Amino acid sequence: MLVPSLQYAGRILKTADKRHLAKFMWNFGVKGVRSVNLFKKRMKEGTYFPPFIYLSILNSCNLRCQGCWVDVDKPQVKLELDDLNNIVNDAKAHGNSFFGILGGEPFMHTELFDFLAEHPDCFFQVFTNGQMITEKKAKQLRQLGNATPLISIEGTEIVANERRGGKDVLNRTLRGLDNCLDNKILTGVATSLCATNIDDLLTESWLRTLIKRGVHYAWYHTYRPVGPQPNEQLALSPEQARRVREFVVNMRTKLPIGIIDAYYDGEGRALCPMANGISHHIGPTGGVEPCPIIQFATENVRDGSIYDTLTQSEFMRDFRETAAQHTRGCIVLERPDLVKALAEKHGAKDTTIRKTAIAELEAMTPRNSQWMPTGDEIPEKHPVYRWAKKVWFNDFGVYDGLQAEPAKAQVDKTKEPAAVE
16 A cells, blocks of 8 residues: 555656645645534534535536536526635635536636636636647646646547547547646546446556556546436446445555545445535536535525525525435435425525426436445545545534435335425
């Protein structure tokens, strides 16, 4: 374990711009730890304000991926620069320094670089397909030094074209990836694992390919069949989900590359970042949402302070508590009936442009998510990951009142849904 860790540290120092790396270590590392500690302190007082906020800054995208829940084919809506600055400034005033930037495709937002430049004291992770990152834009990112591109790769050439609804998808994405790496930017590759790409990309050889190319970290997450055109055939089976977890744990001890996951603690117990309150989401219409795939809101960022909104929202509180009471996994996949009931109980607005979110929930087939049967957890093997998760990324005790068992009643549609009190 020690040798890959030292190799990884050496690789980062050799291949990342030093000023960029310093901003990452301070704004994300030191200040990020502080924001989680503030979060834990506030939790004890009954106040929830997430240390990590994710912003979908617009709906537009140049691709048409299978199972996408964003209205990429609709007229553009976006968070304007003033909206973005107000959100970040208010969050900074309460100890936050890290923000995830999503779309659509964020690089289609004409004010993205202006926004990043406004906040040199923060660090941003930009979720992108990479195709719009030209050499010029990569140089701008390096100059700013406060953003890491997380570039999605969904398969080999044939699979990528099919998954993402385009031509020459992989090569165009790799060009953007190389532009970032050539400019010494900390750069990651994200993969939404599904039935058609798991055998190609959940492999040691693929990770070694990324390392050879210069990629600094990888993020595996699982395909979620939600939205207006869910492709349920792409969803992973429970066995495949366990295979993902086991692979990630093993590769962390073997290869000099960072591997992110957001759905397990150090003991291998499933968790939901929305249910434990560590992250929430703001959509392109300004709706303050539990997470990106729960497209309902009772508040909007234009109503006032994001801190006041998130700490006082009954809708968000009820969502966190209901999710934590019923599953350690994804409430949307396992209990779409509860998501619908919560939205109706609070009179939440459908924040999509298509306005079919309730009908989509009604049409969903409940299925397993990341929650594995009790006693079947796969703990972290790498001591650093295990220690870091124990201190800064765990369930924070929110599942103490959990009522359900995984992989049982929630996939049985003949049962009556539990009432939402």
